[in-house]
Amino acid sequence: MKTINIKDQNVARRGLSSISSSILCLLYEIYPGALTISQISKKLNVRESSIKSSIRKIIASGVPLEKINDTDAQLKFKSNPSEPIYWIIKEKQSAIKMLEIISDIPENGNSHANGKRDINNRIYKEYISTLNELFDKWTSLRLFDQLDNEKH
Numbered sequence: 655m656k657t658i659n660i661k662d663q664n665v666a667r668r669g670l671s672s673i674s675s676s677i678l679c680l681l682y683e684i685y686p687g688a689l690t691i692s693q694i695s696k697k698l699n700v701r702e703s704s705i706k707s708s709i710r711k712i713i714a715s716g717v718p719l720e721k722i723n724d725t726d727a728q729l730k731f732k733s734n735p736s737e738p739i740y741w742i743i744k745e746k747q748s749a750i751k752m753l754e755i756i757s758d759i760p761e762n763g764n765s766h767a768n769g770k771r772d773i774n775n776r777i778y779k780e781y782i783s784t785l786n787e788l789f790d791k792w793t794s795l796r797l798f799d800q801l802d803n804e805k806h
Contacts, residue, residue: 670715673700674708678717681733688722688732716740736801746785753778 670678676698681689691709695702709731712719718734756775761768792798 670712670717671708673698673704674712676700677705677708677731678712678719678733678737681719681731682737685733685735688720688724688730690724690728690730694731736798739798739801742785746782746789749778749782749785753782 677694680694680697689697691702691705694700695705698705709719718737718740720732720734722730722732724730753775756771756778759771761771
């Protein structure tokens, strides 16, 4: 498969803008610290209005991000330690939906096309099965609980 050269934080957070990806990357790097919009703007060298807009989009898309009302009445943002896992969960949901779509495609009389559909169907079934095994393993090891129960 052809490789496309894209910044790592954008690849890791597929579906977000480069500004949103950079914000999440920055906040994760300084965890458990938190930053104001102004501080994020200065560190990334991006306008505050763009940072505000990107944070709204991050939150609207369901990516875990913590808001903190600081003692000096400034709103700060802090990474959520489960944010990297969010992307795996999202990928699993995407794969399940894609399998449903592929499975619903009827045979069309073209054996070549039907064969390609069957290969994709098998790949997605095996991919989801592997992800399910990983989730079972992580659950039995209580890894998700350890992320959720971590003291801030």
